[in-house]
Amino acid sequence: MTTAYRHVDLSQVGDVTVVRFRDDKIIEDINIQELGQELFRLVEADGCEQLLLDFSSVDFLSSAALGKLITLDKKMKAHGGTLKLSNIRPEIYEVFAITKLNRLFDIRKDEAEALAAF
Template sequence: MTNNDIVPGFDDEKDESLKIKLQKIPEVEGCLVLYLTGYIDTYNSNYFQKRVAKAIEAGFIRLIFQCGGLNYVSSTGIGSFTAFLKSVKPRGGDLVLLEIQPKVYEVFQLLGFSQFFNIKDNLDDSIDFFRTGSSTEKVSVFPKIFACPICSKKLKAVKSGRFRCSECKTILAIDNSGQVFLG
């Protein structure tokens, strides 16, 4: 089964620096594993975003990124993952990052994004995460105390929406599940 069989037109564009192989998870609706090999930087992140956007448009909103073959992700690359999260969350989807190499995980941590993503060690755990239904949230996550992803100031959100960090003035958004995003 080719990528184009799963997502029509997926392989119309290719980039040697980042190879993506798709695997559909039939037992979970809208679930797709993307095996990433190579790296994601400023130059190929647009390619990466366009490929994944195609998958999301095709109805895949539960995305598992298999990152074991990913040896470098720049801040631009991490921005791509954040964009995917913003894209699938309103549709009831989510994403899981799988087998992140330590040096790649460090970049997520340095930028303060490690807490926004569901990070799993193996494919079974990732599939179970979606099978149990990530959309069944706890009763209420508010009020929520969290650290600003930019300056680490402790902030409190009483409801979802957009607001500004009292310390560094960064605009932040928090969704109904308590996920914090930039902008």
């Protein structure tokens, strides 16, 4: 992973790449586009097969950001990888529940639970 990432911080726990978002609000179109490219790069260029997205720093995200997560999920599945989400605050979880995306994504309460589930 030699290329710099502007919107995420990465750490490795065993085989799992843990992604933490730097922006507390994932809302501006340009940032969403860049964030999407960074997440897709993790799968397509860096070959990460187990990804955990940690939302603990995220206060807000728009439906356009949801779109990027859906595309990421598709790419992960196409590469035979596994994607999990954790630490989603209640209001944002409600967004996932209303849109039924909580059925598409494997959402875990916290990082420890998510890591144990890989």
